[in-house]
Amino acid sequence: MRRAVLAYLACPGCGSRLALSSVTGEDDGHVIEGELTCCGCARRFDVKRGVPLLAGADVDPLKTETAARFSEEWTRWTDLRGYYESQFLGWIAPIAREDFAGRVVFEGGCGKGRHTELVARFGAKDVVAVDLGESAFVAFQNTRHLPNAHVVQGDLTHPPVLPVFDLAFSVGVLHHMPNPEVGAKSVAGVVRDGGRLVVWVYGLENNEWITRFVDPVRHAITSxxxxxxxxxxxxxxxxxxxxxxxxxxxxxxxxxxxxxxxxxxxxxxxxxxxxxxxxxxxxxxxxTPVAHYLPRSEVERWFAGTGFKDVQLRWHNQMSWTATATVARSAPGGGARALAPDFETGAGGIRVAGSA
Ligand SMILES: C[S@@+](CC[C@H](N)C(=O)[O-])C[C@H]1O[C@@H](n2cnc3c(N)ncnc32)[C@H](O)[C@@H]1O
Incomplete structure (x- = not known):
């Protein structure tokens, strides 16, 4: 944990700023072991192995179990690979690498930090990545050399950050939360007024067979x-x-x-x-014990209310949804959905943008 991350962190309980109250181990510009204290409610949080541990003790057991299962994945497949860049840019389009330059960026559910590392290299001013699992330690190791990358352990439902981000993204995470809509609102909640967000989730369309044949096996056996x-x-x-x-x-x-x-x-x-x-x-x-396959109508609904504008939905690889939006907290009636002009009628009559 670099001290610079304190400018973004907040108590997951009361939302107040956090202060570094003790340091017992430091290395290479990072606090490796120490303690943070909430300036509002005085709650204390450990920093361990370079990562601030900001998940509340009251995290839903299903979320903890999901994160623990993914930790198995990310602590075994730890390395970063060259093709992750084009895969990531495919998932988040029309957001492009230039959109990160000079921006303060939030990542919801970073896994091993493969996208944290990319966004830091794309020139983000800072990227703060949150994951609930032990994967956060892998993400820290994968990004500790980058002065603008920060990894925090926390629950996306109560993101331990201030609502100051220019851009927030979450790739492959919301569909693993018990309530994906709550996750989407949490990601939006960390974005400043006028900032943008992009989320990528599994789609239901073309994946109905997975919900019918794979889900039961996942629930009963493989998870x-x-x-x-x-x-x-x-x-x-x-x-x-x-x-x-x-x-x-x-x-x-x-x-x-x-x-x-x-x-x-x-x-x-x-x-x-x-x-x-x-x-x-x-x-x-x-x-994973939780995987939702989301119809277009549901993803659309997350961003349909006041509070969002310039909402776009794109059917990625004809099997998943990428949603982008601008957060418009101060605009009365803001959030009216404006579909992009390149939307066209796709399979099943669904109005979609062409995939990347
Ligand atoms: C499929 S992985 C995707 C990781 C990363 N976005 C990527 O594409 O490499 C899903 C990640 O979401 C994290 N996660 C699930 N629920 C979460 C929650 N409530 N808060 C924070 N992270 C969560 C898991 O621990 C896991 O690392």
Missing amino acids: KISYRALRTLSAIPAAVMWGAIKLFYRSGSRGEGLFRLPYRQYLSSMSEFPFDELELIVFDQLV
């Missing part, structure tokens, strides 16, 4: 079995995907012939991934 057993199990669908991608979905292949191949955009985008990234993708799908 409960050991890391080792799940990793072994994940290798089987990963091998099938690997074979299919190499045979039918290589980049450059149009994926069209006698049949229109399912998940063409999604699987083609993975044609250069190594095998263990496919294992990670399968593992990620199966490890």
